[in-house]
Amino acid sequence: MALDGIYLYSLIKEIKGEILNCRVDKINQPEKDEIILSFKANRKNKKLLISASSNYARVSFTKDTKENPMQPPMFCMVLRKYLNTATLVNVTQVESDRILILDFESTDDLGFDSVYSLIIEIMGRHSNISLVRKRDNQIMDCIKHLSADINSYRVLYPGMEYIYPPKSDKLNAFSFRKDEFIEIINKKYAEPSLDSKLFSTIITGISTPLSKELCYRAEVNKIPVSKDNLEELFSFTNKSLSSIKENAFNMGSYSNDGILKDFHCFKLTNLIDKGFNFKEFDSPSELIEDYYHEKDKSDRLNARSADLQKIVTNNLDRITKKINILKQTLKECEEMPMLNLYGELITSNIYSIKKGDKSATLLNYYSDTEEYIEIPLKENKSPSENAQAYFKKYNKLKKSEENANIQIKLAEEEEQYLQSVLSHILNADNYTEIQDIRNELMETGYVAFKKSVKDKRAKPSKPLHFISSDGIEIYVGKNNIQNDYLTLKFANKNDIWFHTKNIPGSHVIIKNSGDIPESTLLEAATLAAFYSKAKNSSNVPVDYTEIRNVRKASGAKPGMVIYYTNKTIYVTPKDLNLNTI
Numbered sequence: 001m002a003l004d005g006i007y008l009y010s011l012i013k014e015i016k017g018e019i020l021n022c023r024v025d026k027i028n029q030p031e032k033d034e035i036i037l038s039f040k041a042n043r044k045n046k047k048l049l050i051s052a053s054s055n056y057a058r059v060s061f062t063k064d065t066k067e068n069p070m071q072p073p074m075f076c077m078v079l080r081k082y083l084n085t086a087t088l089v090n091v092t093q094v095e096s097d098r099i100l101i102l103d104f105e106s107t108d109d110l111g112f113d114s115v116y117s118l119i120i121e122i123m124g125r126h127s128n129i130s131l132v133r134k135r136d137n138q139i140m141d142c143i144k145h146l147s148a149d150i151n152s153y154r155v156l157y158p159g160m161e162y163i164y165p166p167k168s169d170k171l172n173a174f175s176f177r178k179d180e181f182i183e184i185i186n187k188k189y190a191e192p193s194l195d196s197k198l199f200s201t202i203i204t205g206i207s208t209p210l211s212k213e214l215c216y217r218a219e220v221n222k223i224p225v226s227k228d229n230l231e232e233l234f235s236f237t238n239k240s241l242s243s244i245k246e247n248a249f250n251m252g253s254y255s256n257d258g259i260l261k262d263f264h265c266f267k268l269t270n271l272i273d274k275g276f277n278f279k280e281f282d283s284p285s286e287l288i289e290d291y292y293h294e295k296d297k298s299d300r301l302n303a304r305s306a307d308l309q310k311i312v313t314n315n316l317d318r319i320t321k322k323i324n325i326l327k328q329t330l331k332e333c334e335e336m337p338m339l340n341l342y343g344e345l346i347t348s349n350i351y352s353i354k355k356g357d358k359s360a361t362l363l364n365y366y367s368d369t370e371e372y373i374e375i376p377l378k379e380n381k382s383p384s385e386n387a388q389a390y391f392k393k394y395n396k397l398k399k400s401e402e403n404a405n406i407q408i409k410l411a412e413e414e415e416q417y418l419q420s421v422l423s424h425i426l427n428a429d430n431y432t433e434i435q436d437i438r439n440e441l442m443e444t445g446y447v448a449f450k451k452s453v454k455d456k457r458a459k460p461s462k463p464l465h466f467i468s469s470d471g472i473e474i475y476v477g478k479n480n481i482q483n484d485y486l487t488l489k490f491a492n493k494n495d496i497w498f499h500t501k502n503i504p505g506s507h508v509i510i511k512n513s514g515d516i517p518e519s520t521l522l523e524a525a526t527l528a529a530f531y532s533k534a535k536n537s538s539n540v541p542v543d544y545t546e547i548r549n550v551r552k553a554s555g556a557k558p559g560m561v562i563y564y565t566n567k568t569i570y571v572t573p574k575d576l577n578l579n580t581i
Helices: 005-019 074-083 178-188 198-202 208-220 227-245 269-273 284-348 383-426 431-443 480-490 518-530
Strands: 024-031 034-041 044-051 058-062 087-093 099-107 113-121 128-133 138-142 252-256 259-264 277-280 359-363 372-376 464-467 473-476 496-500 508-510 540-546 567-571
Touching: 005 034, 005 044, 005 058, 005 087, 005 099, 005 227, 005 284, 024 074, 034 074, 058 284, 074 099, 074 113, 074 128, 074 138, 178 198, 178 227, 198 208, 208 227, 208 259, 208 269, 252 284, 259 284, 284 359, 284 372, 284 383, 284 431, 383 431, 383 480, 431 480, 473 518, 480 508, 496 518, 508 518, 518 540, 518 567
Parallel strands: none
Antiparallel strands: 024 034, 034 044, 044 058, 087 099, 099 113, 113 128, 128 138, 252 259, 252 277, 359 372, 464 473, 473 508, 496 508, 496 540, 540 567
């Protein structure tokens, strides 16, 4: 669900309680549509994440650490100019809408105290963050610029006057009268019956799930949701929303079959009664981070790797077409024995055939049954020329067959490699891993090499390092370069090597210091399945053998190896939550 105005109200309460009257310590912009303000509060660091993402716009405290770009974006530089060391003096919400205003007091270039407002609009794909000078309402900068071509109502550019989004004709959730309540329902609903979207239709800041919950509670309390009892419905609504204003929050998320479906600061009893699992939280920030973090991270990683995925899938499509053409060639080569036979029989009976014959019926002395077969001939060719034509076509198809078999083998090896790359892209956990895969594709020629300024702070990514439940070290490669390093350079000949059977995935190494318990073997196999293309499958076959039995063929692509004398274990992939180093 989207973060609504009621939930934003609970977040404002938390922000005021944690960082009001605190100074800004750091300002970072790790993403193009996301900023993080760091505060010093009671000798503790508090990081406030503000996102204008089209899908997951939000405001919350976060403990997550993100890499910052080598060159700060312009919006980040503007924020640092005006808000660095500024004090947060006020936090307000525009009525009950999804617009949050953070007022900062700082000293300007001339030494005068100035107030700057960071206005956060949480409105789906129209979400934005604007820094506005309060004394003249001038925009200093926005994280997303809007021109008149995009929005005819208002322009969001530095130097322009800030204009709030169009005001809704709905009621303010925390200050509406009974006559307003009755009037707007009569205006929006012609029929006496009212639907479950009633409250989201007439009140600002109430989402559809919350509206359904209010309707459900009204029915449970024997208050029919209809126009026949609007006064009683007003009293119920006013009482319900007043409880939120008095900080009567019941924050929690709702999941079904292990999948997060919803969250709110108002307890959604209708979902609980339907069998949804309720997980309670003490903080609205913790709840929103729990709900959005993995979804947002996954979306951003997919967006960052979209071009790589397209390159790999396009090459896989090319290889599939190539293999189909080669297989069609092999099918055409199935007539080779017949062509050779025709040539041999014509040669053996060359004096009984005359030029101009359209066909010849000859005894097939190569067959056990010695039947007669009819052989087509070219009238304008002599018997010798007809025989040579069949032999020529036979030799041509023979060469085509040999070449096709070689090309199919090479194409299948390339397909296997690209499938492994695609698997690593989908399993990537951060931008560094994606960049490593990009570099790998540059080295193998699939991506054009680009000269770029290297980030001196960037550290090369390392294979995952786990400690099994028995205290034994397990290493997992996250791309083919790491796979080659683990298998060919890092591992000793007695270490145990794991890989999913005929399925693209990571190389997994157990450091062998003696007898390896069955539980560690099972955990390593589970990791190999989890970091493979079969991550979402069950009963996945995983081969394992000693490193001495694994080698790399000459000219093979990164991560491609040959192994023998292996055993196979079947596991179901899952996150083992092992200790990491």
